[in-house]
Amino acid sequence: MCLPLVVSALLGATAPRLGRRLPPATAVRLLTAALLLAALATGFVLAVAGALVLGQVPVVAAVGHWSARALGAGVPVPTGVGALAAVVVCGLAGAALRRAVRGGSDLLRSALACRQLGAAGPAGLVVVPDEDPDAYALPGLTGRVVVTTAMLRALPAPERRVLLAHEAAHLRHRHHLWVQAAELAAAADPLLRPGARAVRAAVERWADEDAAAEVGDRALAARALARAALARSAARPRSAPAGALAATDGAVVDRARALLAGPPPPRRWLAGAVGAVLLATSAAVLVTGADTDARFDAAQSVYGSR
Amino acid sequence: MAAGGRRRGALEQEVLASLAAAGRPLTVAEVLADLGDGLAYTTVMTALSRLHAKGALSREPVGRAFAYALAADPAALEASLTARRMSRLLDAGTDRADVLARFVADLGPADERVLTELLAGDRRDPDDGRGEPGGGDPDGGAGRR
Numbered sequence: 001m002c003l004p005l006v007v008s009a010l011l012g013a014t015a016p017r018l019g020r021r022l023p024p025a026t027a028v029r030l031l032t033a034a035l036l037l038a039a040l041a042t043g044f045v046l047a048v049a050g051a052l053v054l055g056q057v058p059v060v061a062a063v064g065h066w067s068a069r070a071l072g073a074g075v076p077v078p079t080g081v082g083a084l085a086a087v088v089v090c091g092l093a094g095a096a097l098r099r100a101v102r103g104g105s106d107l108l109r110s111a112l113a114c115r116q117l118g119a120a121g122p123a124g125l126v127v128v129p130d131e132d133p134d135a136y137a138l139p140g141l142t143g144r145v146v147v148t149t150a151m152l153r154a155l156p157a158p159e160r161r162v163l164l165a166h167e168a169a170h171l172r173h174r175h176h177l178w179v180q181a182a183e184l185a186a187a188a189d190p191l192l193r194p195g196a197r198a199v200r201a202a203v204e205r206w207a208d209e210d211a212a213a214e215v216g217d218r219a220l221a222a223r224a225l226a227r228a229a230l231a232r233s234a235a236r237p238r239s240a241p242a243g244a245l246a247a248t249d250g251a252v253v254d255r256a257r258a259l260l261a262g263p264p265p266p267r268r269w270l271a272g273a274v275g276a277v278l279l280a281t282s283a284a285v286l287v288t289g290a291d292t293d294a295r296f297d298a299a300q301s302v303y304g305s306r
Numbered sequence: 307m308a309a310g311g312r313r314r315g316a317l318e319q320e321v322l323a324s325l326a327a328a329g330r331p332l333t334v335a336e337v338l339a340d341l342g343d344g345l346a347y348t349t350v351m352t353a354l355s356r357l358h359a360k361g362a363l364s365r366e367p368v369g370r371a372f373a374y375a376l377a378a379d380p381a382a383l384e385a386s387l388t389a390r391r392m393s394r395l396l397d398a399g400t401d402r403a404d405v406l407a408r409f410v411a412d413l414g415p416a417d418e419r420v421l422t423e424l425l426a427g428d429r430r431d432p433d434d435g436r437g438e439p440g441g442g443d444p445d446g447g448a449g450r451r
Contacts, residue, residue, distance in 0.1 A: 123318035127326040128386040135409040152327035170407045226421040229410040
């Protein structure tokens with residue numbers, strides 16, 4: 001019954017490594033699916049544990065027309081744990097709902113910004129006259145790539161091509177949706193928080209790999225990353241608070257090194273192993289669900305026969 | 307499909323980026339020299355005139371050719387305000403704006419040294435990105451088609 005919790009903890013702990021070892025596109029898809037499944041499974045078993053304990057409260061049992069004693073017979077969940085599970089699952093469901101609403105409104109805002117940029121972005125590129133080197137993808141129905149003039153000046157033409165290909169890959173593969181889904185899973189199950197960060201990192205790697213493939217030169221792609229990052233940090237020397245830097249320390253270096261290290265091997269066995277764990281978890285959760293259903297049915301028939 | 311194995315619209319983006327980086331009107335030949343990469347003159351010319359037809363570029367005659375520049379239309383001003391607002395959201399560092407994917411994250415103190423070395427080490431490499439010959443690289447052209 002606590003298998004989903006174990007899987008969540010395991011996934012949270014191993015996701016950063018999985019994200020680095022799997023090919024980026026596989027990592028994004030597999031990890032996001034795993035995070036969503038783990039979050040659902042965890043929520044489900046917490047809800048079951050809570051229901052089994054709450055169902056033994058006489059008032060609840062009377063309303064549900066089942067026998068409190070029959071329901072409680074041989075239940076492996078201690079009362080205190082069940083009550084705690086009920087409280088936790090409500091809190092997590094609330095957090096997931098808030099995260100979903102926020103993610104939706106952020107995507108909507110971005111889509112509206114894209115529409116405002118409509119006329120001004122032929123070929124999907126918006127050039128902003130600004131002395132701060134910056135570039136990002138703005139997702140929408142037809143997303144936009146936003147780049148400042150300072151960033152364009154900082155890069156020679158072949159590296160500008162890498163940047164444009166990278167951002168186009170984000171939009172083409174709808175990376176924002178994967179990231180939002182992973183964040184939703186992490187909100188519903190905080191054990192998965194490192195997993196959501198791993199998906200974010202893998203999304204950048206995916207776009208890097210696409211860009212490197214498009215220009216046909218991995219070293220060129222690595223140079224583009226290095227030059228763009230250095231231009232950005234030269235323009236804003238340590239303006240960010242110390243704490244804000246910690247989240248991204250080493251991220252660009254890791255990406256550049258991964259590009260220079262050569263194409264990522266497929267590692268099908270690793271992807272298969274993760275898939276097998278997910279299948280086993282799903283099966284276990286389905287069994288728990290069926291067991292619980294049968295237990296409530298039995299308790300109801302006892303109630304009816306009295 | 308677009309020229310040179312590029313995805314659709316990629317060349318137009320590169321041409322716009324080239325003009326924006328130059329910050330002054332460029333002729334077809336100048337854009338071609340900047341992009342290099344074994345592109346054909348007519349390919350670049352087509353991209354420029356298509357962008358001009360869309361109203362993204364203005365052009366003025368220079369000798370027997372045209373020089374193209376980014377069109378300064380009122381919509382562009384509004385667009386850059388919108389874009390600035392979005393990048394301010396990104397800068398806030400909160401995950402408020404986490405639908406946006408920035409090309410490069412902020413660097414830690416040790417990162418700058420590593421990346422500088424990466425670029426410096428590469429400069430000794432004859433195949434530097436900056437050193438790509440403009441237009442006349444038969445190998446680059448052949449490899450791409």
